[in-house]
Amino acid sequence: MNYADMKKNNILLEVQGLKKYFPVYGGIFSRKVAETKAVDDVNLTLYKGETLGLVGESGCGKTTTGRTIIDLYKANAGNIYFNDYEKEQVIDVVTEGDIYKDRIRRQMQMIFQDPYASLNPRMSIGSIVEEPLIIHGIGETKADRKQLVKELLFKVGLEESVMYRYPHEFSGGQRQRIGIARALAVKPSLIIADEPVSALDVSVQAHVLNLLYELQNEFDLTYLFIAHDLSVVEHISDRVAVMYLGTVVEVAPSGGLYDKPLHPYTRALLSSVPVPDPEKRNRHREILEGDVPDPLNKPSGCPFRTRCKYAKKVCEMEVPKLRDF
Numbered sequence: 001m002n003y004a005d006m007k008k009n010n011i012l013l014e015v016q017g018l019k020k021y022f023p024v025y026g027g028i029f030s031r032k033v034a035e036t037k038a039v040d041d042v043n044l045t046l047y048k049g050e051t052l053g054l055v056g057e058s059g060c061g062k063t064t065t066g067r068t069i070i071d072l073y074k075a076n077a078g079n080i081y082f083n084d085y086e087k088e089q090v091i092d093v094v095t096e097g098d099i100y101k102d103r104i105r106r107q108m109q110m111i112f113q114d115p116y117a118s119l120n121p122r123m124s125i126g127s128i129v130e131e132p133l134i135i136h137g138i139g140e141t142k143a144d145r146k147q148l149v150k151e152l153l154f155k156v157g158l159e160e161s162v163m164y165r166y167p168h169e170f171s172g173g174q175r176q177r178i179g180i181a182r183a184l185a186v187k188p189s190l191i192i193a194d195e196p197v198s199a200l201d202v203s204v205q206a207h208v209l210n211l212l213y214e215l216q217n218e219f220d221l222t223y224l225f226i227a228h229d230l231s232v233v234e235h236i237s238d239r240v241a242v243m244y245l246g247t248v249v250e251v252a253p254s255g256g257l258y259d260k261p262l263h264p265y266t267r268a269l270l271s272s273v274p275v276p277d278p279e280k281r282n283r284h285r286e287i288l289e290g291d292v293p294d295p296l297n298k299p300s301g302c303p304f305r306t307r308c309k310y311a312k313k314v315c316e317m318e319v320p321k322l323r324d325f
Contacts, residue, residue: 053237
């Protein structure tokens with residue numbers, strides 16, 4: 001993967017065969033006895049300026065995928081090619097993450113799910129937003145950084161006075177805005193939003209989603225938007241990737257996925273969404289049998305075969321590859 005090819009195809013990030021396993025220890029000597037396959041051979045492409053939604057049930061590996069892409073977790077295998085437009089260079093986060101850590105951190109930022117836990121309660125809001133500026137050497141003086149913090153807070157709809165207050169003084173929606181301001185501080189190209197509105201009231205969710213949309217247009221941002229709320233993903237995403245048991249089973253444009261899902265798991269996922277229309281209460285619904293298999297002991301072949309009514313003998317041996325339709 002090289003810079004010219006990625007630039008030609010407008011690709012910002014290319015994930016190939018990504019795997020992240022967590023060891024399980026047990027026994028008297030606490031030895032490694034198994035592995036949890038949280039992310040198992042994930043392939044994704046993010047185009048510059050788009051929003052890719054990543055959806056699936058709780059525990060399917062969405063958050064782990066995002067944290068591994070940004071190098072908070074070290075991948076066990078695979079490649080994560082990031083197109084650094086500033087330096088006209090492609091960085092493989094998996095093999096070169098330690099070498100280019102500062103550049104990766106500056107170019108890729110994360111908005112965390114819990115606005116209560118992601119802000120240091122002992123730091124003022126001004127210090128929280130200023131910290132990435134200090135780390136990455138942005139702003140020559142304290143006064144310069146203070147002005148940048150004011151501008152960032154204004155961008156997310158907060159007044160200058162909040163700089164001198166502390167996280168416990170704010171609501172969930174306001175704290176998430178502070179987290180967004182912190183992520184924007186270093187002018188990243190890619191923001192991984194890990195369920196950024198799931199902990200907020202419904203009335204606040206719309207404001208935060210609209211803010212993310214406005215900031216994307218203003219700063220030419222690319223989003224990997226992780227969520228389990230399908231209606232939220234439909235509202236904000238250009239394309240949607242569906243995960244099941246650590247694997248991406250379907251990727252499609254947002255409209256196409258919701259209008260005509262192809263994978264049986266995607267159909268079941270979408271049919272589970274409540275529809276506030278009495279006339280559609282008897283609509284056909286895909287009901288899955290059984291439970292999600294244990295990631296410690298995944299089925300051979302296709303991970304969905306134990307719950308799929310279309311499963312055949314070949315599904316026990318082969319993992320289906322993503323194909324274009």
